[in-house]
Structure formats: structure tokens, C-alpha cells
Amino acid sequence: MSQFWKPGAEKPRLLDDEEGGVLFLAASASSSRLGHSSIQKQRQRLPVYKYRTAILYLVETHATTIIVGETGSGKTTQIPQYLKEAGWADGGRVIACTQPRRLAVQAVASRVAEEMGVKLGEEVGYTIRFENLTNTGVTMIKFLTDGVLLKEMMDDPLLSKYSVIMVDEAHERSISTDILLGLLKKIQQRRPELRLIISSATIEAKSMAAFFQTSKKHRGMEGEVLGPRIEPAILSVEGRGFNVQIHYVEGPVSNYVQAVVSTVLLIHDREPMGDILVFLTGQDDIDAAVKLLTEEVQNCGRNSLGLIILPLYSGLPRAEQELIFAPTPRGKRKVVISTNIAETSLTLEGVVYVVDSGFSKQRSYNPLSDIENLVVAPISKASARQRAGRAGRVRPGKCYRLYTEEYFINEMSAEGIPEMQRSNLVSCVIQLKALGIDNILGFDWPAPPSPEAMVRALEVLYSLGVLDDDAKLTSPAGFQVAEIALDPMISKMILSSSELGCSEEIITIAAVLSIQSVWVSGRGAQKELDEAKLRFAAAEGDHVTFLNVYKGFLQSGKSPQWCHKNYINYQAMKKVIEIREQLKRTAQRLGIVLKSCETDMLVVRKAITAGFFANACRLEAFSHNGKYRTIRGSQEVYIHPSSVLFRVNPKWVIYHSLVSTDRRYMRNVTSVEPSWLREAAPHYYKHQPPSNPMLH
């Protein structure tokens, strides 16, 4: 291992072997078996405990408190409890703590309930989309995603039941977090008694403080200043849990999936027991790594029984995701191979080793071409630290970075670019409109998006019939699209399917589009996979092919063997069923009639066009290599090799998303008629007169 790996120069800041040993022993038993007094002792050992009084004082006296503390210092699990102990949840008030990700919401809520010795869903609860485990009048601490808190604002614009709102992991700067920060600043001006805590491991505290600095004081009848101090307080929590030794590769890695597999095997062969958490980019990488690792373990005659290999990504069914929390059986080692969904707030008790590929899938958006891509891109130092922080939470750990130390120091950016500035803003604008924010261009953002991106979003929403001439939500379509709370293009497709009589089919398609892929993307079986796809392939394209796969899955009695035989990802299909059920409930709530069009795929394609007309492309005349151009923006794009329309190259297509590798590829493609585009969005294509060759 020493030839490949070089220990990092960074010195451990807190390493107390004796204490580590004690905690290790305690935590190696499942924490549910820990006594209450043990848990209380653990709580008091966390670095944040020393700051309890300071935190409570600052929250009492300041409208906004910014807390910066190393990962594992105890911010997420402890601060809400301190607030509750200090009375902030008295009188029916609620303390909210937001997280960017659902998995973290559930995990942290159940940990805090356990620490408080209460049943989850009572004093401590959580809400994520489609799932509310709280008890009104009883729940005092509520964990929720920032997206859910935004949704709550639709019914209660001032979030009046909350006394303190803690926006956790603010450094992630997801679109929802940024919208939330902007809106909370507004709410504070109307509700001086509301307290905000912005917490993160690495946040740029000064710029965040500048954002929350407001000159507007709350004054009483006599002009006296009322309420807490309006300039934000900044508190830095020193110290972290346990030491994490960082190792870097000596030279750049050419294939990170392969490198991940070799590193896991090396750890398994040479390092003492302890689970491994690997960070890769997405489902395809993860599936490939799981397959490769399983084969390696079997082929090399290693003790395969010793390794439990678990994938983790958002497209996995809940039950599968939760396997990562199960205690590792004695004598075995768990390897969790994950996207960045496990990057923040999660504590996996057994994890001692982290392997960091240095990459993640990130959105990138060019407002001039109006093209949004999902690209595999290098992570920031902030992310790298979060990833390393998943080890060393209940005992010392090691992190293996698949990049060089020089790269980390000199080339990796300190923070990621806020999602707001690298995304298509269609969903963001609709959310703000639904919350009654009319002057979107003048909204006070923590990091303003480009005006071009805003204008593009307004234009698409207008063409989708979601906004009217005054840029207000239309009724009922605009409000319904906002209520469905998916990508507005998908929501519009669902609404149109109701009129076209194919909502059953379109809801299935919407569910499939919400996961990364229904196919097994293993290595070395491309030919078999292609053959399997042919069995389901529909001439109309990928969307109708998904309907064939779904039908086949139901006819097989949802059989895992059938999936295996047909190179279909069984877990993904279970997730499709799960999401489909949720969408059905939403559709019913909105009064959408669930109806099947049976075999009439023309209406299905029309409904898809009604949502995705903005993603239309035309095959270039005389193109022999399948080159398409987008209608708006005239960008060069190609059909992705995974599409059933690859090499078929119909003249007109629409796509669901783009990925960039050597070229820009369209994923999930369906052939359409140009006349449907004009029908679906006359405004959007109004600059493309009938005489324009692009629309013929």
C-alpha cells in the first residue's frame, strides 16, 4: 500500500486515543443498545458541547447566528437539542433543522430521537417529500429538507410555528438552500422573534453574515429599537471528533472506478476491520464498481464472505438505501459505494475508511444556449473534507483520496459554485412565483443567478402555460405545476396527459425519468444488454420503450429473475413503482383523471412533447454521423448510444436530458413531428416561422 499511497502532510488536530478507545467500544455495539447515560456522556464529549452556553446566548440576542464547525463536531444533532432544553420549543413552538438531502433528514432525526430517548415522530420528527413523521402539538424538533420547508411556506408564508430555523450544511448551496436563505431574510423583517442559525463545516461566514446584515431595525412606539440584534453573530466551533489520516495517490489516476476497486481490495486485505465508504459519481459508475468488485473478490479467491457490498444512490428503493445503516455482522466488512448523497450529515457507525474518487456529477448550465448538462466534474475542497469527515465519527479513521496532494492543495477549488449559478432556473422561478414573489429579478439572493438564466426560465414557463402575460402563475395550470413540485416540464407533461387520456402511461414515464436508468449498466456485457434492449425497443423511442419494460415487469409478477435475464435493474424498477404510487396520489389530489390510452402511443408522444418541446432537435441535413441541432440555440448534439434510437436517427426528436463526455449526448429520446412543437408552444417557436427550414 505504501508504494501507491502517500500520507498527507496535514497534522491531526485532535487525537485522544484513550477517549477514542472508550467511544469506539461504546459505539461498536449498536447504539440502540447503548444506555441513556452512555449517550449523554457521548454527547458531552462532542466539541460543540463546550459552546452550548455561547450558542444559546448568541441565539437569544441575535436574529441570525452563523455557526462554523468542523464536520463531526456535533452541530446537527446537538444544537436543536440545546435549543429545546433552553425552552425554544415551549408553548407549542417548533425548532426546525433543514438538510439538503432526504436520507440525512431521516438519519439525523432518528439519532436525535434516540439521544433524547423518545419515539421518532413524537417530540422529534421529520418531514420529507411524501412522508411526514411528525405529530402536531407534540413535535418540538423537526428535521426536514429545505425543499419541504419552502413548500410549507405556500400554506404559512411566515412559517409562524417555528421559533428557530437552523439551515444546516449551508455550504452545499443547493438551489433550495439559496431560495430559503433569501426568503428567511424577508420573513425575519416581518417576524423579529424568529431566530435563524446558519450552520456548516466550511461556509464563507463573512459573506453569509454580510447577506443577513440588514439596516432595517424593528422599532417600538417611541422609536426604540426592539427585538434581537440584527447584525449576525459568527461562532466558530473548534475541534472535531476523531483524527482522520489522509492518504493521497502518488500520481494521477486514469480510471477511478478501477482505482476504487483496487483500493477497497487493498484495504480489505491489509487493514484492520472496519467498514469502507466509497464516493463515486452516479448510478452507472457505482453499478460498474459493485460488479467489478464482486467479480474480483470471487475470481481472486479472496474471502468473498467477508465483504458486504452495498450501492447507495437516490434511485435506489428506500429499503435498499436503509441497508447501509444495518450493523455489520461480526467478522464481516461492509463496503458502501455511494454518490454524494452520503457526503453530509450522515454517520455510518462502522465506517473507518473512506475512499474518495474526487469527482461528482454536477449540473452545468449555459443560459445563452439554454443547455443544461449533467457532467462529471472535480469536487471542491469543502466536499473533499465532508467526504473525509464520514470516517472518524465514532473512532479514528483513514481517508484515501484518489488524487494527489499537490492537486488538492493547488488546484482544487475551495468551494463549489452555488447550484443557482450553474442550473436552469425553471423550477426555482416557479417556486418563487408560487410563493407570491413577483419581482424575481429584484429578489435578494445570497448569490444572484445570471439575468439571462432568469429570462430563459421565464420564457420557458410562459411557453409551458405556467405563467401569464403579467408573469403571474396561471390558474389552474400554473398552480398545479407548482403543486406537483417536479421539474415543471415533467409536471406539464402529466397535466397534458390528463387532457389526452394517457395519464397512466405518462405517470409511469415520469417515474422512470426520475431515476437514472432502468438498465443494468455493468461492464463487459454490452452486447447482451443491447440484445435485451431490443426485446423492448419501441420505434417511437426510449419513453415508449420504458412503458414496454414496465409492462413486462408487471407481467413477470415483479420478478427479480426476469429483471436479471433482461438486464433490467430490479432495484430501479422497485423505485419506479414507489415513485409511481407517489405521483398517482399527487395526481389524484389535483383531480387528474387516471386513464390509460392502451396502445395509442401517438397521444403519449404528444403529451411528452407538451412538456419537453423546449428540448427539440432536428437531424442535420445530409448528416451521416447522426448530428442533430437543437431548435433553440442551434447547438450540436447526438443521440446517446444507450438510446434505442441510437443509429436510427429520426428527423425530429425531443430529449429529456443532456450529458457531456466527448460530445453532447441526448438521453431518453423520442421521435416527434414538428407540427406538434408549434401546437404545444406557439410562443416558444414564434421566431421560427413556417418558412424556417429548422421547423420542416
Ligand SMILES: Nc1ncnc2c1ncn2[C@@H]1O[C@H](COP(=O)(O)OP(=O)(O)OP(=O)(O)O)[C@@H](O)[C@H]1O
Ligand atoms: N447514528 C449515530 N450513531 C453513532 N454516533 C452518532 C450518530 N450520529 C451522530 N453521532 C455522533 O455525533 C457526532 C456528531 O454528529 P453531527 O451530525 O451532529 O455532527 P456535525 O457537526 O453536524 O457534522 P456534519 O457537518 O458532518 O453533519 C458524530 O461524529 C458521532 O460521533
